[in-house]
Amino acid sequence: MKRLLKIWWREIRLFSKRPMMLTLLFVAPIVLLLFFVSLMSDGLPKDLPAGLVDEDNTQITRTIVRTLDAMEQTEVMNHRYASVSEARDAMQRGEIYAFLHIPAGTTEKALAQRQPRLAFYTNQSYLVAGSLLMRDLRTASELAGMAISRSTFLAKGMTDDQAMAAIRPIVIEAHPIGNSVLDYSVYLSNIIVPGCLLIFVLLFTSYTLGLEWKYGKQRKLYNMAGQSTTIAVIGKIAPQTVVFSLMMLLYDVVFYRYLGFPCHCSLLEIWSVGILSILAAQAFAVFVFGLLQGHMRMAMSICSLWGIVSISISGCSFPVMAMDPILQAASWLFPLRHYYLIYVAVALHDWSIMSVWTSVVALLCFMLLPVLSTPMLRNAFLHAVYKP
């Protein structure tokens, strides 16, 4: 214990002498948080630019445009494109994400019950914008048809309710469980930001360990730890665990208290999951560092590649169930995947932690990894020298 305290004190002194490291440790995670929170502060992107090719230009087509413009996600550009190819050109220039084509004679056909045809084009290369606009354009087109049906039924002497029931006997009602406003920030920020922190943890762990070798101080550390690899490593990284855990707490407070993201569990519970994931990431980095016998840059490279992939393979944007079976199995090897699964169960839904006990066990298993590479790490402490 005395040894641990001594190493910790040494760590704090080391850090205070390296301003870049302090900045990285304290400023970078906060900048990340501010970045993602401010980027998605609207929840859903608003007023996405859409174009209009109105060859008909009557009262009815103007009504469609007004309906569309009133929708929160859509903003119809003032400029009217003369033809579909002109609008397509504007799309290729990146000025609009979608456009609606109202062919000449639409109103006339509608009045004569000859079923006019609207077309809308969405740019799915920008998937988020394209999908949101497609939804709005579809609704607007549907409403246009309904308005005509409605007037027909009203003319037959139906009440408003009856007319609606006649037009749409069955309606679909959406119940998004856990994120009722479809806030993108809720489903991206609170995984990506901790995810970036975990990348950071992986890197920082292998970086600070490696610096011991780089400056040839590894033997000194080893001796300070009474020639115990375990004490040396714990002494080295425990102060960082404290800082990272506080960052995670800050994230949790901002997300679940300040921004009011859905959280069915207590702050303490979700924070514990965060700490568990931080420990798992640190353990993974120590494991890799040991396996590579203290080859600092290689360890950092592997940690960075691992960390970057973990964001994709966590399944927070593209579901793991749709990936190849090999990748579904591989997803177990990423701490962030387990953080995500536990978060979904206990915070997003009100499920008990038992429903995701496998992920909890997996995170605990990560913490045992360094035990496997301890002999190699000891060897590194005794014999390895820094290799650039």
Added chain:
Amino acid sequence: MRFLSDIYKVWSFEFRNILRDSGVILFALIVPLAYPLLYAFIYNNETIREVPVAVVDEADSQLSRRFVRMLDATADVKVAARALSMEEAEELNRTGMTYGTIRIPAEFDKQLARGEQTTIGVYADMAGMLYYKALMLSSTNVSLELNKEIKAERFYTGATDRQLEIAAQPVEYFDVALFNPKGGFAAFLLPAVLMLILQQTLMLSIGMTGGETRERYAGRVLPPRPEFDNTLAVLLGKTLIYFPLYMIEALYMFYFVSDLFTLPMLGSVVDYVLFMIPYILSCIFMAITFSSFIFRREDCIMLYVFMSLPLLFISGISWPGTAVPEFWKVVSWIFPSTFALNGYVRIHSMGATLSQVEPEFIGLWVQTIVYMVFAAIFYHKVARKAESERLATEDK
């Protein structure tokens, strides 16, 4: 002549350095070649199909069963289980068997028979936005189809098919998903990731060699050799290493990766190559400029790696550019990736010509020039210092 031989000396010195350096080989060669394949593998299925749902059919009538059958027949949704209550359905959701629930109310047929509206509830697991999208789209489509039939039966008995069609849908509409007809994830995200990989690995490679030189020559970014005194020769020599390599990698991404994973590809290779020239140049000069902050070779991994995600989001691909706050938009202009990601997606996936990506193209050239000036000033200062130190030692 002296100038050309200086360039060659710088070039060959750097080249030998890189060949010896497994770290740079990893980031400049292996990552740009292998990482796209890994990402393509992850997103290869493009969309989610057959999202398993539970059905709570309280009506259990002919029509409600038909709804369920039709939903099951859609590509995106699979009826994986029938539950007797919402609690039971939630239990299925909890065990990961299903990702949503469809609830048909008990009064489904009664309401329809009375000519009232009836409501089918779609409960989607919001752990991912795609589950919700698949469930809502499929059930809405099925409901529209059924509505059409119900209306035909009620109001238009004896009408012709065409009359029914018109009555059911007075205004027809069709949607065209341009440039990514499947609405796939790989076709959307991968092009952006490819461009980002180019920038990030260049930053890492040049940052690492810079850090390495500093470590080897006591804090100097350039080796103390006479050919490194000529700033222009140094810039050219370094550029001539990375530029050809990265142009080849860019072509590899344009052809091989897109082909292997059948990504939409409409663009012309000439426009693409012309667009890549300022992108790779600006990345090289930015990497040199930023390497003035790198003192240890490993520092750049620390600094650059976790920037990748914010750079992807700030560029306007993952998150629509029009929704990026003004402040971050200005910040994004610091990085060539912002222009390149958009330009590449538009040229490669959407078949835009060079003139259609003019603002991005100009932006990249401006960055090339600005960063080249910064890089030149940085190297010039270093070289002058080295020169005066050498003179000082000679004087003694």
